[in-house]
Amino acid sequence: MGKIIVFIAGLIWPLLLTAQQTDSTATVDSLPRTMQGLQNAAPADSASVSIYKDLINAPARAAFYSAVLPGLGQAYNRQYWKIPIVYATIGGALYFYRQNQTEYLRYRDAYQKRLLGQTDEFPELSTDLLVKAQSYYRRNRDISLMAAVAFYVLNILDANVSAHLRQWNINDRLSLQPVVMPQSAYGTGLSLGWRF
Numbered sequence: 001m002g003k004i005i006v007f008i009a010g011l012i013w014p015l016l017l018t019a020q021q022t023d024s025t026a027t028v029d030s031l032p033r034t035m036q037g038l039q040n041a042a043p044a045d046s047a048s049v050s051i052y053k054d055l056i057n058a059p060a061r062a063a064f065y066s067a068v069l070p071g072l073g074q075a076y077n078r079q080y081w082k083i084p085i086v087y088a089t090i091g092g093a094l095y096f097y098r099q100n101q102t103e104y105l106r107y108r109d110a111y112q113k114r115l116l117g118q119t120d121e122f123p124e125l126s127t128d129l130l131v132k133a134q135s136y137y138r139r140n141r142d143i144s145l146m147a148a149v150a151f152y153v154l155n156i157l158d159a160n161v162s163a164h165l166r167q168w169n170i171n172d173r174l175s176l177q178p179v180v181m182p183q184s185a186y187g188t189g190l191s192l193g194w195r196f
Contacts, residue, residue, distance in 0.1 A: 058166065063160040071083040071087060073160070074155075077159060093151055094148050097148060103133075104134060107134045114130065
């Protein structure tokens, strides 16, 4: 059990380490269009400043919420339809972890009893098959645990990315449409029109 806790901590630890470098000489306009007007807002305009802070902190807040309780970041982003998917994936992986752990312990106990010369619950299986069954269920247990941790991390990443994308202006004027060009000296053509 201690190895599992160390394994999970080893997977989560890099997520806690972040670094940011600021270059005071370079000025890059990385703000979305909805926030550009708020960039130079005066501090006296408290409504603009609070909107600006809410938009900047939204991805970090969504990721934090999902880290504390899976699915809470999706609720923060108002993507309620993703919450059952989050719980189904993490819960399914944890269910298979528990099932494989139970079966592994059954075969391990039977193998240990057989080595001590006692009767076990699998008298029809040979000792080699008991060892193979232990190995099979141990491997599946470990894969299920890794899948649960991966789905947990994906839940956090999904909340963060969705919160980032929520800040950008996306409307119906943005489109990529195929256009059939009229017949010319070279024949009929097809092109893609991109409006923004």
